[in-house]
Amino acid sequence: MNFTESLKKNFQFRYVYNRGRSIANRHLVMYVVKNGAQGNKLGISVSKKVGKSVVRSHVTRLIRESYRNMEEEIRPGYDIVVIARVICKDATYHEVNASLRHLLKKHQLLLSYQENHQEKNCEKEIENEER
Template identity: 35%
Template sequence: MHKKKFIKDNKEYRKVYREGISLANRYAVLYACKNTLTTKRFGFSVSKRIGKAVVRNKIKRRLKEVCRIHGDWFADGYDYIIIARRGIDELSFNSVKNNLEDLAYRINKKIIRENRL
């Protein structure tokens, strides 16, 4: 995944948290916010409560890989932040993929619903 597709700045994270919409399931929270670009960007957050650095980095690698392979699940022109919750470290890659697929599907429905209003 190209570096331009990542949210790096704290100010951008705060904007997504403040202005964006969110959905959650047992293992992750997904925030989405309209951006001024034509591409989608991703940010990842894994708390220290989940585990040590090796575990947190493994989770981030898995989340990035799911977003790289299945980027078509997410709409262009939006910033997405994925926050991992406790228990995600015990899931297999396919389970992580299925959880993110569910969140992406639900947030896209919510985005479409809000754009109609």
Template identity: 35%
Template sequence: MKYSLQKKLIVKENSDFQKIYRCGRSLANKNMVMYYCKAFHPSHKVAFAAGKKLGNAVTRNRVKRLLREVYRLHRREIKDDYCLLLVGRAAAVDLKSTALEKSFYSLCKRANILKKEVEKK
């Protein structure tokens, strides 16, 4: 089975970003901030962000690429009725993907958005 992140799952519209910011709850650790809310689309969607404080465009794009990859690997473990916004923090600039994966997984666990069969592992 090929695991790819379909473009239709990624939030592109600014209004959708704002909906997730406004109606969503947030959790954070030193590597990322995760906003989550019940889906306002028929299926769940995800957005990725990295602010200018992280560095130049190359650095910000690397952080967003890492966030996309971490989400892609774990999206089947997340409940289908949630929209997510993942925001990279300065500590994520120098991280490897495995450390970012652990951060993402811990935030998902705290937010209680993992499917039941995954939580039992």
């Protein structure tokens, strides 16, 4: 992860839980809060309910790799905490990747989503001006 630091301390996670906005889907829960910095900070939490340490490490690696592959598409300046649900232990990389992308779109953190959304608004404004 070239551009992203990790959230490591308990107080960092608690801050994001308390101040952040959460959205969930089948595999993951994501909390996001602005941090006012140049880059993002990512924290990944996988509970012991998910499985033993080998399984938890595998799920963590899947999430981290999915994030790494789309890191350049993510808007900077946010603290992000991703929590894996129990069903995530049986998920493939593609399912985790799709879930993570879905949550980032819901939080409007993907640059491509933001740019497309702004272009649509501009097109609507142009149509309204022509009338």
